[in-house]
Amino acid sequence: MKYLCLVYLEHDKLHAVRDTECKAYGDGLRGTDVLVAAEALQPVDTATTVRLRNGKVSVTDGPFAETKEQLAGFYLIEARDLNDAIQIASKIPPAREGSIEVRPVRQLNA
Numbered sequence: 001m002k003y004l005c006l007v008y009l010e011h012d013k014l015h016a017v018r019d020t021e022c023k024a025y026g027d028g029l030r031g032t033d034v035l036v037a038a039e040a041l042q043p044v045d046t047a048t049t050v051r052l053r054n055g056k057v058s059v060t061d062g063p064f065a066e067t068k069e070q071l072a073g074f075y076l077i078e079a080r081d082l083n084d085a086i087q088i089a090s091k092i093p094p095a096r097e098g099s100i101e102v103r104p105v106r107q108l109n110a
Contacts, residue, residue, distance in 0.1 A: 002036060002105035003077050003085035008069040009098035014043060016097040025093055026075070034088060036076040044070040069098055076105075 009016070022040065029035035044062070051058045075092060079085035082102070089100040 001079060001081065001085075003079050003082070003089075004103050004105055005075040005077060005085070005089045005092060006071055006101040006103065007073040007075070007092060007094045007098065008101065009072045009094055010069050011043065013097045014072060017093045021093045022073075025091065029075070029077070029088075034077050034079070036078055038073070038075040040073040041071060072098070 019040070026035065026038045029038070047062055049060050049062065051060075072094065075089075077085060077088055079088060082104070085102050085104075089095065089102045092100050094100070
């Protein structure tokens with residue numbers, strides 16, 4: 001089953017974990033059947049939010065919501081179950097400074 005591990009960090013902690021450490025963890029997962037994709041994201045002030053209401057598109061600069069922690073990156077993984085996904089997520093380096101949200105991927109009904 002696929003799980004999305006969302007990495008959240010406070011803005012002033014975005015560089016508290018070295019990029020090389022995150023890259024090394026991702027590279028280690030790439031050598032297994034666990035990692036589907038992983039990417040770091042630009043800071044939240046580069047975000048653009050798009051909404052469609054009553055047939056009209058609205059575009060605003062910035063994130064959808066104001067929060068202390070911001071989405072900093074993600075790992076899309078393949079795990080046996082939620083417990084396995086939690087074990088994998090607990091080793092993601094930024095977990096020491098922020099939080100990792102683990103969410104199952106939902107298959108769309110055709």
